[in-house]
Amino acid sequence: MCAFDLLATVAGKLLLAAESSRSSTDTWIENDQCAFGKDSVMKEKRDVDKSSEVKLCEQETCDMSLFVSKLVSQAPVNYTLKEFPHELNDACSGLASVITTSDCSEKAGSAEKLVNGESKIEYGSFASKVDVDIVGCRGSSTCKLENGSREPIKIDQQNTGKASVSTRTGMFSSEDQVVCDRKPPALLCSHNSVKVSCLDHIPCGPLPVYGDDVKLVVRDDDENSSGCTQPRTANKAYRPSPRIGDRRIRKLLASKYWKVTPKLKNGEHFNNDTETKAVYHRKKSHKQQRSQRDYPFKKRKLYFCSSVSNSDGEISSDGIASSPGKGSNGDTSCLGAIMHEATGTLAYAAGQHRSFQCRDSHVKLKIKSFRVPELFIDIPETATVGSLKRAVMEAVTAILGGELCVGVLHQGKKIRDDNKTLLQTGITHGNKTDALGFTLEPNTSQAPQSLGQEDNPSLFPCDTPQPITRYPAPSVAHNTIQLGTSDASPDCLVTNLGNLVDSDHDSAPSPPDMSIDKGTADSRALVPTVNAEALSVVPMRKSKRSEAAQRRIRRPFSVYEVEALVQAVEKLGTGRWRDVKLRAFDNAKHRTYVDLKVGKDKWKTLVHTSRISPQQRRGEPVPQELLDRVLAAHAYWSPQQAKQQLKQQSETCLLL
C-alpha cells in the first residue's frame, strides 16, 4: 500500500510530504503516543525529497512550490514538527493536520502548540505567508514535485472528488472529497501572502483531541494578513465548519515556496464547488536545512514593510493585482502602494485582479491628496502677506514635522480599529466607491494651533487688540501649499472633499477659541496637495518599534520661533524652561520634555550665535535685533539664575 493512499484514506487528505533527507516511502502506523489515543496514530515518516518542494501545476504553467507537510503531532512536547502522529480513526479522524513546510524557523519548536481544536504553527521567520484556499477547486492539475530529482507530480483532480497524485515513485489517490473554495490556489497577494486552506467533506467521527482546526501560520508578525481569504477563512476568525466531520486544513506556506503561474483562462479553473484533492507532501525537518532556510526568510523580512521589489520574485510581479488603469511603476507596497498623480480628488483605485488571483487581492490606492488638519492662524491685520505665508508654512511644517498619524476614513467614518482587516472594514479591492479617505492628524491630542502668537512683540505685540483678525485656512490656502516636491499643479487644492467628511475630530480637541461649527470647519480644512511619495513613508511604517526608532526629524527654528523663545526667556528667565516651552512653543505640545531641552539648546546656540561675528553664523539668519535681545536677556538672567540657585541652596540648607 502506498503511503499516500493510506494517508489519504485516513485523513481524507492526500498528503504529499516532502522530506528533506530521505527518499524512502515507508509509512507506518504506530499505536499512538497520544495521550488521548484510543486510536492508532499514524506517523508518517515518509521522506521524499530534499528540497521538500512540491510544485503544483495548474495547467502547464502553474507551478506551485509546495514544499510542505507534516502532520502535526499532538504528542507531548513536540519537537520541531518531526513527527505527526495521526489519528487513524476509522471514521476518519480527519487529518486535522497541517502541512507545514520544512523546519523553518527557530520558533518552530515553540510553535507547534496543539490546542484543542486548533493548532497553530508559526514560523516567525517567514516573511511571507502563504495561505491558499484551495477548498473546492475543481479540475486537474499537474504538479511537479520539485525535489532533488525534480520529480514531476501529477495531480489529477476530478469532479468525483478523487484526486490522484502520481510521481515517478508512485501513484496516490484519494477518495476523499476536498472541496475547494472558489479560490484558485493561486497566490499572490501582497507581501506574498497566500493562503491555503482545504476543507474536506468527509464525514468523520469525533474529532481527535487535537481538533479539527489546524492552522499553520508561517509568519507571526502579520497582523493584517492581506486578505487573501474571505472573511470566514480569515486568520483570526478562523473557525471550524459547522458540518460534522468537516475538517479544515489550512496550509500556510511561505510564498517563497509557492510559485504559481497559472495561465488561467478567465477564471475557468478553480471554479466553485469543484472538488479537489489536497496533496501534501511530507517532509522531514532537518536542522541543517533550517539554517539555510532562515536566511532568506530573515532577509525577506526586511522587505516586508517596504515596497516589495519586483526583484523579489515572480510572485511580486505576477501576484500583484494590476490596476485597471495604467498602473504603478512597480510600486507594489502594501497599503502603502501610493501613487501620486497630479489630479484632483482622492481616488480609491481598486485593482482589477487577474483571474488567477485571489479574489481579495490587493487594494490599490491612489492617494492624490492628503487632508491636513485644520490650521488656525492668528495674525494681526497689520502683518504682511509675507509673514502670513510664513506663518502658514510654519503651521504646516509643525504638523508635518511633528508626530503624524494617518487617519482612515471610510464612507465618512473614521476607522479607529487598527486591527481590523481591510476586508472587515469593507475596503475590498472590488470596492470601487470613493469612500476611502486619509487624513493627516497630529498624533497627540492637540490640534495644531496657530504659530506666532501674541508672544512675538515685534510682529505680534502682546497687547494685540482683542479683535484679532482670523484668517481661516481657506483664505490662506489660496497660497497653495505645496509640500515636498510635488509636481502637482497648483490648482490641485481639493475643495470638495466628497465623502471625506471628517465625522469625528475627537482625537484632536478643537482649539479653545474655535467658534466655527464642524461643518464649516470641515470645508475650511486645508487640503494641500501633497507629494504622496513624500508621505508614503507614513503608512509604510508599521510597527511602533520602527516608529519609535525613528529619529526625530530636525526642525530648524524659524525666526518666529526664535522670537517667541527670546520673548519667553526675557519674561521668564532661563531657569523655567518648562514655562518657556509652554509659552513659546505652546503649539508644539506634541513635543515632549525633550522639547524643553530643545528650547534650551536653542537658547544655548542663540547665546553663542549672538556672540560670534555675523560671518560665522550659519543657518537661517537671525535678525541682529533678536540676537541683541538674546544677549541682553542672557546677561540679565544668568546672574539671576545664579542667585536663585544660591537662594534655593540656602533654603534647602536652612531646611536641613
Place this chain on the structure above:
DNA sequence: ATTAGGG
C-alpha cells in the same frame, strides 16, 4: 515630570 549636561 523636569532639568541639565554632554554626545
Place this chain on the structure above:
DNA sequence: CCCTAAT
C-alpha cells in the same frame, strides 16, 4: 537632536 543622570 538624542541619551541619560540627577532631582
